[in-house]
Amino acid sequence: MPPADSLLILSAATLTGLAMLGGLAAWGWSGWLRLKLRELEARPTGGELPAIGQRIDLADLKERIRKLEAIAAGVDL
Template identity: 45%
Template sequence: MFEPTMIIAGASLVGLTIVASVLLRAWQGWLALKRQELERHYAPDDEKAGSSLGAARIEISDLKERIKKLEAIASGVDL
């Protein structure tokens, strides 16, 4: 009635389905964890939001200044 090959194939299919569903559930859990980390990291606190925004603006202005200096050096202009 049931051949050993069919039993092994059926058991393998069931095992593969179980492993795939466990891995999918683990992947979804990992993504949920990363979402929580991002929300916690970028949560707008009153004090934290202002200081990080100001620091970002200062860093951007520093980068712009460096770019201007490098462009001046590349064109041969002394500052």
């Protein structure tokens, strides 16, 4: 069995390493959140699309819903 001093040193080193990993993970998470916030701010709002673009998007969504309903009903497309 190792002496108490080496066990204390090993425990302290392990806790220090875990604290460093936790700090690095928190720093990375914060950076990722800042990146996503910038992406959201740069995204155009729905009101900026022309009317024809909105109609095409609506038609596309309706088509997707129709396909999903057919899949749920067990119909092959």
